[in-house]
Amino acid sequence: MIERIGYLWPEIVLFIGACLTxxxxxxxxxxMRKQTGLIAxxxxxxxxxxxxxxxAAPTWAILPGIMPFxxxxxxxxxxxxxxxxxxxxxxxxEAAIAAxxxxxxxxxxxxxxxxxxxxxxxxxxxxxxxxxxxxLFLALELTSLxxxxxxxLSGRGKKGFDRSQEAGVKYFFLGALGAGIFLYxxxxxxxxxxxxQFVEIAQHFAAHGMNPIxxxxxxxxxxxxxxxxxxVPMHFYTADVYQGSSGGVxxxxxxxxxxxxxxxxxxxxxxxxxxxGQGSLPPAIESLLWALAVLTMTVGNVLALLQSSLKxxxxxxxxxxxxxxxxxxxxGPGDGSFVSSGIxxxxxxxLCYGVMSTGVFAVLASLERKSGGExxxxxxxxxxxGLCRSHPWLGWSMVIxxxxxLGFPPILGFFGKVPLFTSALGAGHVVLVVILALNSxxxxxxxxxxxxxxxxxxxxxxxxxxxxxxxxVIAAVISGVLVLGLxxxxxxxxxxxxxxxxxxxxxxxxxxxxxxxxxxxxxSEAAEDEHHxxxx
Amino acid sequence: MxxxxxxxxxxxxxxxxxxxxxxxxxxxxxxxxxxxxVLFVIGIVGFVTRRNxxxxxxxxxxxxxxxxxxxxxxxxxxxxxxxxxxxxxxxTIAAAEAALALALVVLLFRKKDSLSGEEWREMQG
Numbered sequence: 001m002i003e004r005i006g007y008l009w010p011e012i013v014l015f016i017g018a019c020l021t022x023x024x025x026x027x028x029x030x031x032m033r034k035q036t037g038l039i040a041x042x043x044x045x046x047x048x049x050x051x052x053x054x055x056a057a058p059t060w061a062i063l064p065g066i067m068p069f070x071x072x073x074x075x076x077x078x079x080x081x082x083x084x085x086x087x088x089x090x091x092x093x094e095a096a097i098a099a100x101x102x103x104x105x106x107x108x109x110x111x112x113x114x115x116x117x118x119x120x121x122x123x124x125x126x127x128x129x130x131x132x133x134x135x136l137f138l139a140l141e142l143t144s145l146x147x148x149x150x151x152x153l154s155g156r157g158k159k160g161f162d163r164s165q166e167a168g169v170k171y172f173f174l175g176a177l178g179a180g181i182f183l184y185x186x187x188x189x190x191x192x193x194x195x196x197q198f199v200e201i202a203q204h205f206a207a208h209g210m211n212p213i214x215x216x217x218x219x220x221x222x223x224x225x226x227x228x229x230x231x232v233p234m235h236f237y238t239a240d241v242y243q244g245s246s247g248g249v250x251x252x253x254x255x256x257x258x259x260x261x262x263x264x265x266x267x268x269x270x271x272x273x274x275x276x277g278q279g280s281l282p283p284a285i286e287s288l289l290w291a292l293a294v295l296t297m298t299v300g301n302v303l304a305l306l307q308s309s310l311k312x313x314x315x316x317x318x319x320x321x322x323x324x325x326x327x328x329x330x331x332g333p334g335d336g337s338f339v340s341s342g343i344x345x346x347x348x349x350x351l352c353y354g355v356m357s358t359g360v361f362a363v364l365a366s367l368e369r370k371s372g373g374e375x376x377x378x379x380x381x382x383x384x385x386g387l388c389r390s391h392p393w394l395g396w397s398m399v400i401x402x403x404x405x406l407g408f409p410p411i412l413g414f415f416g417k418v419p420l421f422t423s424a425l426g427a428g429h430v431v432l433v434v435i436l437a438l439n440s441x442x443x444x445x446x447x448x449x450x451x452x453x454x455x456x457x458x459x460x461x462x463x464x465x466x467x468x469x470x471x472x473v474i475a476a477v478i479s480g481v482l483v484l485g486l487x488x489x490x491x492x493x494x495x496x497x498x499x500x501x502x503x504x505x506x507x508x509x510x511x512x513x514x515x516x517x518x519x520x521x522x523x524s525e526a527a528e529d530e531h532h533x534x535x536x
Numbered sequence: 537m538x539x540x541x542x543x544x545x546x547x548x549x550x551x552x553x554x555x556x557x558x559x560x561x562x563x564x565x566x567x568x569x570x571x572x573x574v575l576f577v578i579g580i581v582g583f584v585t586r587r588n589x590x591x592x593x594x595x596x597x598x599x600x601x602x603x604x605x606x607x608x609x610x611x612x613x614x615x616x617x618x619x620x621x622x623x624x625x626x627x628t629i630a631a632a633e634a635a636l637a638l639a640l641v642v643l644l645f646r647k648k649d650s651l652s653g654e655e656w657r658e659m660q661g
Contacts, residue, residue, distance in 0.1 A: 133622070134618075134621065134622050134625055137622075137625065137626075137629070138625055138629070141629045141632070145632060145633070145636065148636060148640075149636070152640070152643070162647070165640075165643055165644070165647070168640060169589070169640050169643075169644060169653070172636060172637065172640055173583075173589070173592055173593070173596070173637075173653075176593070176596040176633055176637070177580075177583055177596055177599075179596075179600075179629075179633075180576075180579060180580075180596050180599030180600055180602075180603070181580075181599070183599070183600060183603040183626065184576050184599060184602060184603040184606065186603070186622075187572075187603040187604075187606040187607045187610065187619075187622075188606065190607065190610055190618065190619055190622065191569075191606060191607075191609075191610035191613070191614075191619075192550075192554065194610075194614045194616075195618065196618050196619075196622065208554050211550050211553060211554040212546070212550050213547065213550055213554075214554075
């Protein structure tokens with residue numbers, strides 16, 4: 001157990017950062033309070049650097065290479081998300097304090113917000129480190145519990161506070177339902193295999209095949225975790241929650257829980273399919289994922305077409321993108337090269353999606369309009385028409401990120417989608433690829449509507465203006481530049497994606513009973529001792 | 537009860553098939569699993585059909601405890617402590633969720649003077 005500390009430095013740094021922000025954010029000195037965002041940023045930078053240096057291929061990990069890819073990814077996109085969110089909490093309260101209102105520690109929430117921000121990112125990183133079901137359960141909960149509070153806090157002191165509370169309540173209750181479902185799935189998975197360690201579960205499946213209890217457990221676990229990625233049976237909350245939270249928090253929700261969920265799905269599925277050596281998934285799990293993927297992309301895209309609110313449209317588009325990523329999960333590891341590995345495709349797509357969706361939400365967060373004398377968020381496409389003329393930096397960032405979300409060649413999103421196509425084709429899922437292509441075509445309608453509105457239409461007269469928080473504009477521009485930059489230099493990530501997608505296989509261990517595999521079918525004392533040595 | 541005995545036989549046959557000794561798969565495990573499945577289903581059905589936020593929250597708690605019961609039963613069945621360790625963590629998370637749920641419910645009650653989830657429908661889609 002103790003040797004795992006070596007893989008946890010990024011999380012430890014984020015934890016220290018979170019504790020510091022919690023203390024410093026309550027300082028009566030306003031200058032000290034302002035440092036919370038800086039502390040969060042510095043700890044994310046250090047975590048990214050440490051994450052890059054994470055040693056690979058430990059014996060307890062089922063996807064041994066995933067950590068050096070996932071952790072820097074989460075930390076760096078987290079940094080971008082921090083830029084979008086910075087300065088958005090406590091704006092009115094801080095302004096009132098500066099104007100002479102006495103400081104009341106109960107009224108400021110900056111400390112909690114940044115601490116929860118870091119905790120949630122830490123949870124997502126811990127998902128990548130997970131080696132057993134208990135760990136994965138705790139990591140998933142650590143990712144999602146802070147986000148419920150962040151949603152509620154994001155509207156505090158603004159006109160939309162009712163909305164953000166409603167969003168928080170909905171998100172929490174459906175999140176708890178999802179957690180209950182995947183927890184029950186984990187319990188059955190443990191019951192059916194006699195262990196919570198992924199590697200041992202994979203060995204058990206390799207030796208004895210699937211049994212109904214474990215199959216039901218895996219199905220429930222996948223359905224429950226699909227809440228985190230907003231896949232279809234559990235997608236109801238998405239639009240309301242994104243609409244109710246501030247733009248920055250919506251961007252956070254679009255990336256962090258999705259990343260944690262996708263990584264968890266990869267870990268769970270790899271115990272049964274690829275790692276067990278068959279190279280493909282068992283029919284029950286494959287058809288479940290197939291149905292999830294097809295429903296998720298289709299429902300997401302069709303409903304996105306019907307939305308007038310930009311945030312709701314982006315919410316449904318994020319559902320659709322989860323569907324695209326599930327295609328990569330179905331495709332499996334292939335022969336391990338970047339073009340044939342669905343796992344590498346999923347991981348690379350998470351990178352693309354994180355950057356481009358953060359860019360779009362950052363543009364929305366940077367803008368506000370007047371409504372009855374009060375500044376409110378931009379709501380519909382009409383508000384941002386002609387943005388390229390009135391706010392060229394924001395407008396062009398929006399255009400680039402939208403085209404990238406659409407998968408328009410030769411922009412980043414296109415290069416993200418190509419490996420999904422090639423890996424699914426390589427695994428022989430032609431129908432799935434056709435559905436994916438059709439969905440990309442449907443998606444073109446609503447993305448291009450926004451692109452055309454922003455680029456071509458005359459400026460709107462709804463009085464849209466900058467919110468005056470430079471960090472958000474900077475985040476939007478950085479995202480736009482990153483999308484363009486990665487379109488050109490994205491191939492540097494192919495190697496790391498390939499390494500991250502490496503799969504451990506347990507072929508033929510059923511007959512050998514070598515020292516690594518715990519012989520679960522014999523309840524001999526030796527086996528028990530060995531098991532305890534492994535698990536504690 | 538026909539359904540229950542069926543389930544019991546299925547569970548023990550399954551586990552025997554999965555390589556566990558026949559003597560281990562006594563009906564006792566199936567009883568626990570059946571109870572836990574019933575709790576879980578009550579939780580889901582209650583969550584979907586009720587609109588009172590406290591009851592909805594208790595339903596999710598029921599689902600958590602159903603999983604806890606299954607974990608302990610399996611832990612005894614496999615003759616090791618992993619499942620029981622898991623349950624301790626499950627209880628911790630359940631407590632954290634309870635704190636959050638009650639905070640949200642209090643927030644709701646202060647605003648709308650009602651515990652019904654129906655009161656919160658400003659956003660429609």
